[in-house]
């Protein structure tokens with residue numbers, strides 16, 4: 001019953017087997033092998049347009065270097081207050097994006113309120129060296145709250161980015177889970193809705209260490225080779241990322257894994273709704289579930305081996321958890337089984 005994070009899940013056997021196979025023999029290094037080039041080209045097919053792709057080690061690196069590629073002196077990036085870049089990356093985005101700053105924007109269910117975002121960006125309409133200047137907007141899809149922006153919500157955010165001449169970045173650490181939740185395509189959920197740069201996450205969805213920065217306008221990526229090298233994110237043996245992604249995309253494995261993870265979360269959501277010792281804290285649609293349990297029930301689950309994180313209530317609902325209750329996050333993955341879910345629910 002491992003629900004702490006999809007980061008706890010290992011790598012899918014098909015990915016480890018392919019990695020082992022591609023590890024044999026020699027291949028040119030630093031992203032120049034045939035396999036590297038084939039997988040980069042695969043991204044053009046997946047996104048239905050020519051893109052520029054840069055493999056990096058972590059989601060934090062993907063986010064930070066994506067913002068570094070559009071950084072400017074006095075730059076300010078607008079994000080949700082609970083965005084990973086703001087809450088969980090230890091200052092990496094600010095540090096790697098040349099001391100640019102993050103400007104938190106509030107909104108329910110982990111999603112920036114469009115009106116609040118417009119108000120925030122508009123505060124910078126009058127140039128001021130003192131307060132700095134806008135440089136980007138970043139959104140997380142699926143969000144840190146387990147929700148997803150609808151296609152129209154993405155369009156509404158990109159409309160602000162366009163109106164303010166700002167690039168729009170998407171943190172896609174759980175990109176595949178969001179695609180499944182919306183039942184849409186990679187192109188429809190990104191560039192067709194005005195997204196300029198994507199952190200394409202695969203690590204949490206069955207890979208060992210495979211993240212990519214995807215530029216939908218390749219001309220925006222001119223600085224990225226130098227930014228990546230300067231940040232020590234250019235793998236000498238890049239084929240070890242390419243090999244993972246090769247297996248990841250083969251026969252749609254990536255979508256199958258995300259679909260399974262989301263289905264296991266659906267099973268959790270249904271079971272929690274039927275429990276008299278727990279309730280859903282808010283509705284989610286990806287592979288993350290947030291539940292409020294009686295403290296005794298949470299302890300009983302942990303005593304029987306369940307692993308999950310306690311979670312802070314959202315700013316807009318600070319009092320949603322009763323004194324004898326606890327809010328927890330449950331994350332499912334490709335490795336989660338129906339038995340894992342049912343054993344957890346049986347405890348409640």
Ligand SMILES: Cc1ncc(COP(=O)(O)O)c(C=O)c1O
Nearest residue numbers: 058059060061084140144171173
């Ligand atoms: C939404 C989101 N973005 C980015 C990251 C960063 O990934 P990493 O921990 O690999 O740096 C995470 C981590 O799980 C995440 O949940």
Ligand SMILES: C[C@H](O)[C@H](N)C(=O)O
Nearest residue numbers: 004005006007084088
């Ligand atoms: C929250 C933590 O940093 C990690 N992104 C996770 O989702 O488990």
